[in-house]
Amino acid sequence: MSSSGRSAGPCLPEGDTIWRTAAALRQRIGGKVVSDARPHALARLRGRRLESVEPTGKHLVMQFEGGLALHSHMRMTGSWHLYRTGERWRQPERRATAVLTFDEVVAVCFAAPVMELVVDAGRPVAHLGPDILVDPFELDEVIRRARHSEAPTLGELLLEQRVCAGIGNIYKCEALWALRLDAWMPSANLDDERLRHLYLAARDLMRRNLLTPIARQRHAVHGRSGRPCPRCGTPIRIRAQGQQARLTYFCPRCQGEHLSAHPDRPQQGGREIFSNGRRSGSRRR
Numbered sequence: 001m002s003s004s005g006r007s008a009g010p011c012l013p014e015g016d017t018i019w020r021t022a023a024a025l026r027q028r029i030g031g032k033v034v035s036d037a038r039p040h041a042l043a044r045l046r047g048r049r050l051e052s053v054e055p056t057g058k059h060l061v062m063q064f065e066g067g068l069a070l071h072s073h074m075r076m077t078g079s080w081h082l083y084r085t086g087e088r089w090r091q092p093e094r095r096a097t098a099v100l101t102f103d104e105v106v107a108v109c110f111a112a113p114v115m116e117l118v119v120d121a122g123r124p125v126a127h128l129g130p131d132i133l134v135d136p137f138e139l140d141e142v143i144r145r146a147r148h149s150e151a152p153t154l155g156e157l158l159l160e161q162r163v164c165a166g167i168g169n170i171y172k173c174e175a176l177w178a179l180r181l182d183a184w185m186p187s188a189n190l191d192d193e194r195l196r197h198l199y200l201a202a203r204d205l206m207r208r209n210l211l212t213p214i215a216r217q218r219h220a221v222h223g224r225s226g227r228p229c230p231r232c233g234t235p236i237r238i239r240a241q242g243q244q245a246r247l248t249y250f251c252p253r254c255q256g257e258h259l260s261a262h263p264d265r266p267q268q269g270g271r272e273i274f275s276n277g278r279r280s281g282s283r284r285r
């Protein structure tokens with residue numbers, strides 16, 4: 001999220017970033033009327049008042065008067081920016097997937113892979129699990145969904161938005177480290193009580209960060225490959241995990257107790273990623 005040229009850091013599409021985005025959009029354009037909307041597919045928003053901005057997981061739903069809603073999903077690339085009319089944009093116009101003009105303010109969404117007008121504002125988020133940041137947190141429902149999930153490992157389970165919406169890669173890594181859990185541990189090996197602790201740890205970390213400016217946030221393992229674990233001093237490691245090859249940062253000493261049970265971790269070497277992003281070793285099997 002960038003607001004009037006002030007950068008809030010790189011787009012990290014975690015649930016807490018979407019909450020910040022929603023709060024900024026609400027504050028600047030909530031209750032205002034769209035005077036222009038581009039591209040052409042969004043032209044029906046012209047003349048409509050923005051009634052609400054609701055984040056769910058990594059989705060953002062902007063409800064306009066007359067029953068029309070704009071659904072955007074940021075995935076890895078998208079971000080909403082707010083500019084004053086005439087202010088220079090921080091990204092080129094060709095990357096804009098939505099441009100909404102409200103008298104002196106322009107809301108621009110860059111590179112969102114999903115941008116659609118919907119009549120039923122609940123539909124785009126109907127499949128999602130309970131939001132990690134919402135009060136009250138529906139933890140029982142999260143655990144119930146987790147037990148039906150096909151995500152094979154804890155690292156993949158935490159990112160499964162159908163189980164619990166809003167946890168991204170950063171808080172996946174941080175919560176697993178906080179509870180000394182191996183990201184490659186089969187989800188079924190963790191009992192309900194420890195699984196509850198894991199989701200609560202992710203929620204606590206994310207809620208704490210809602211109050212901390214992004215530039216001042218510090219992480220224990222995420223983004224710290226090769227640097228010492230804050231708990232034991234062992235160098236933090238990084239590996240790609242699961243079919244999506246999401247990068248998992250972890251302490252091999254604090255979190256390594258299930259090394260033999262890794263379905264997608266090779267026995268020796270392979271798929272290790274160094275801090276420059278280069279993979280070493282041979283692919284498994």
Ligand SMILES: [Zn+2]
Pocket residue numbers: 229230231232233234251252253254255
């Ligand atoms: Zn450690």
